[in-house]
Amino acid sequence: MSQLPIKTRAIYSWGGNKKTNELGFMEGDVIEILKVVNDNLYFGESQRTKLRGFFPAKYVACNQLSERQSSPSTPSTPVSANSSKNNSFNSLFTLKKKDKSSSSTLNTDILNNSFQERSSSVVASPAPPKHAEQKQAKKFNSSYVQQLLDASTLSTDTGSSSAFGHSDFSATSAGSYMRHKEREEYESKLQSMANSTYTSNATRKALDEIIEKNEKRKQPKLLRDLLGSRNETSPTFDDRIYLMSVEKMSQMGLDEGLPYGYQSAPSKRVAEQICDMERTKTITGHERAKRAKRILDEEPELILKPQETISHVNFEETDILSRSCSYNLDSDGLEKVDYYMSQQKHNPFDTPQKFTLDTILRKLKTELEVSRAIYTYLTQNFKLIKRKDEKVSTKRMFGSEKISEIMHTCLCTPHQLVWLFYIMADTAGLEVEIILGYLKHPFALNDVITNSKKRLIINHSWISIKIDGAYRFIDVILGNPTNDLSVNYPEIWDCNLNWKFYFLTRPFHLIHTHSPRYIDQQHIVPPIDVVAQLSLPPLYPNAIVSGVSWYKYNTSMLHLRDYELYSFALEIPPDYVVQGKFKPYDSAFECVDSFVQVYQKNDVRIANFQGIMSKGCPAGFVYVVGKNEYSKKWNLLLSIPCFHQGKWKPLEWMKRAPGLNGVDVYVREPKVKNLKCGEQLFDIKVHGKSGWIKEVQDFYDGSLKLGLFPPNKQIIELNVTNNHFAAMIHLNKTGYWRLGVLDVKFMRWKVIAEWSVA
Incomplete structure (x- = not known):
């Protein structure tokens, strides 16, 4: 048996009572055991308060004494000071684990005085004590709320002790005792709910709020000494009401916090059969919140409403010192430049520099006109081709040694076309920069958006230009009618409109589809968070030009389970018509039309989209096209990813037909x-x-x-x-x-x- 005195650590707080010579301490306190009365009662000294007294053996982490114990009434022989010091240090880390069976109950025939009765009743009430090493291991494997609870019970700071501590239990007044008893029951219930395996995530969040509230109420030791027993106040009425609501929440949603497809009961989760009439009803706010909670539990990195990251606090970057306000960059009036460039013949033996000096600068002078001339020349005379071995860089043009061949054949890769614009603009003295980044293609699953931990995939390049102190963008690739989007989707990609749009595009207009490699290249102040920008649902040129914008969008409404419908809404202008369709990522599945209806709210026209995905299809896109009521050409407005898991059921919407204009x-x-x-x-x-x-x-x-x-x-x-x-x-x-x-x-x-x- 280990020699006494031996030092151990308190695993529970004990209030003590001075009248009966009881020693009070807090969890984490180091207690030096001076005498072993029996299996359930020790006599010792607190190293923090230097007070001595009796205390329950179950409240400290010490098993060595119970293994080979001497006579209960005979104290152990003290050891030397040096050996005591070393032994006390090592005992904090080398104590053996308790036998669970020994901590479940207490013998009631220990002593025949009031202290034994009290220790028996109090010690038997809590759950089996947990050891420090068990708590430490659990701290890094449990939920956030549980981590707060464990960190609280492991604390050795007397000014921020556990929410379940009872260091002030030595008060003698009946009122103080009852207040403390209420607080003890309140916090005990709080702890048991937090530790429950059936507690949902929503309940844990509520418990998190209660715990944080309790921690804020705790006073430092200095204030507690000055103000007396103010910490003995019982839980407020609001606290008790709040905890009752949390308990009710816990009882109503035991399975909310479990992964999809599992229940606390052993029975299998079966998708609830729902009639089509109920299925198509307008989704309530409660249902939206439930779906948002589910997807965040599964994919915490998702941003549900990324469009809300752009607000009135953001503005486009400008250089005030170089701003002359000599002309409006957004106004037309460049027809003469377009006409002049259409009259110029391409000379295959010219270099980009020579053509700029001899043809463009000879006639045009302003920065706006020169940049428009270069843009017109490159988009109308060069054809884009693909090269798998192309290396995208801002330091050196890929295949620069063959630039004469490019000028002669008028064939180049998309990134080479951007380099040609940079060379010609730099020759003309314009302030330009090549930007590398990511382009959100309409019908390509974007891993960067669905998983923010992945690195940005460089698949596109464009030009940043500063004209008259304003930063704008020129996408010479998408302005060229031979780009992939124009070739692959000619029925919904308007080349003429896009050609105008991608010349001097505003930063707020380009940010929905173009993600630069470096955040300062957005030219938005303050810049939009990179992950939020990547998560923005893309709005393509026709949406921006036509005035179509998001009215209601939540990413969780595009992650479907079983018989759920996707849902979102757009704000559209008067005399404008929209259509939606689900397009599967795998062409083996079928396309499915969306159900679109338009209503008005506060003089705003809102188009509401609902629908299902094709049978067995796990992923695809919901894309929207629009046009003016009197136009025949449909144009692509947006394309957003959509996913489905679980059971599938067909759905037939009522048949819709175009009505009267307006x-x-x-x-x-x-x-x-x-x-x-x-x-x-x-x-x-x-x-x-x-x-x-x-x-x-x-x-x-x-x-x-x-x-x-x-x-x-x-x-x-x-x-x-x-x-x-x-x-x-x-x-x-x-x-x-x-x-x-x-x-x-x-x-x-x-x-x-x-x-x-x-």
Whole structure:
């Protein structure tokens, strides 16, 4: 047996009582055991307070005494000072682990005094003590909330002790005792909930808030000594109410914190069968929050709303000292430059420098005109080709030794075209820089966006130019009509519009699709976080030019489970039409149309997109095209990744048809195609130009109406009040039911929706 005295460390706080000669201490305190009374009771001295007294054996981490113990009433022989010092140091790190069976209960026949009764009742209440080494190991493997709890119980700082410490338990008044008892029960419940394996992530976050609140309330030792027993106050009423709500949250969502596909019960998780009517209802805020929580648990690095990282605090960088305001960079008026360059013939024997000096600078003088001339020359005379062995660099042009061949054949790689612009602009004395970075292609899975830990993939280059003190960008590659996007997607890629867009593009417009290698090359102050910029859903030139912007976007709504639908919304201008479609990453799967409806809110037109992915397809893209109502050309607006796991079920939306120009009808219910005979709720919103509304109201003597047409060719007039109609309608005929709006000018009904009733 080890000789006494021996030093050990307290694993629980013990209040003690001076009247009964009890020693009080805090967890982490070093206690020198001077006498062993019996298996459950020691007599010792606290090295922190230098006080002596009796204390429960279960509250300190010491097993050596219980293995080979001498007579309970006989104290051990003290050792020399030196040996005691060495032994006390080593004992903190070499104590053996306790036997769990020995810590579960206490013998009740220790001593026949009040102290034994109290120690028996108090020591038996807590869970089996945990050792310091066990806590330390757990500290690095448990949740954040648990780490806070463990760090608290391991603390040796008397000014920031555990939230479950009882160092002030020696108060003698009954009120102090009851307040402390309430605090003990409150914090004990808090600890048990935090340690529970069934506690959800949402509950842990709430517990995190409570623990942080408790830590802020704790006073340093100096203040505690000055202010007396203020820490003895019981939990506030708000604290108790808050903990009750957390308990309720824990009981209602035991499986929320578990990975997808698992439950606390042994039964398998089965996707809940849901009818199409429920499936297509507008997603509530609670459902959105639940899906956001799930995807963050699975992929914590995702930024759910990256578009919100750009706010009013960001502005485009300008050089005020060199700003002369001599002309507007965004205005047209460069037609004469374009016409002049169209008249110039390409000389295959010229060098880029010679052509710049002899042809461009001979006629054009301003920086704006010179840069436009170089841009026009390179985009209209050179054809892009691919070279797999090309090395992208800003120090040396790939194949520079063959520049005469490039000028003769007018064939070059995309990056060589950027170098040609740089050489010609530098010859003209313009302040330009080659930027390397990442271009978000419309239909290519972007690993950089889905995994922020990966390095930026350099796949594109463009030009940064400063003209009249303003920083702008020129993408001579995408301005060239022979680039990959123009060749691969001619039906949705407008070459003429893109040619104009990519000359002197504003930083705020380019940041959605171009990610520079270095953050200062954004020319936005303060710069947008790199990960946030990479996560921005791309908006292509037609979206920017047409005034289309994000109204509601959350990345979690594009990560689908089982029968969920993707959902997002765009703000679109008047007289503008949009369409959406899911395109699989693997061409073996089918494309699926999105369900798009337009409504108005606060004089803003909003296009809402919903849909499913094709059967068995794990990944793809939801892309949106748009055009003016009177135009025939559809243009690409955006393309965002979409993913699916779990069960799949087909879905047939109600049939939609274009309505009248300037009239938006949004059907909230029913959105599915197939209905059954009987009562059915129709919930419809109507928005239209004031002229159309007035025409219909005049026709119906002041009321606004829609027409519902059963299969028997009759009409059911729906009275619209405050742009809204909601009522139960009895579907008594099988066949096709159609919804129409009145075109007063031609005295006809225009069908905009159709359902099949069986």
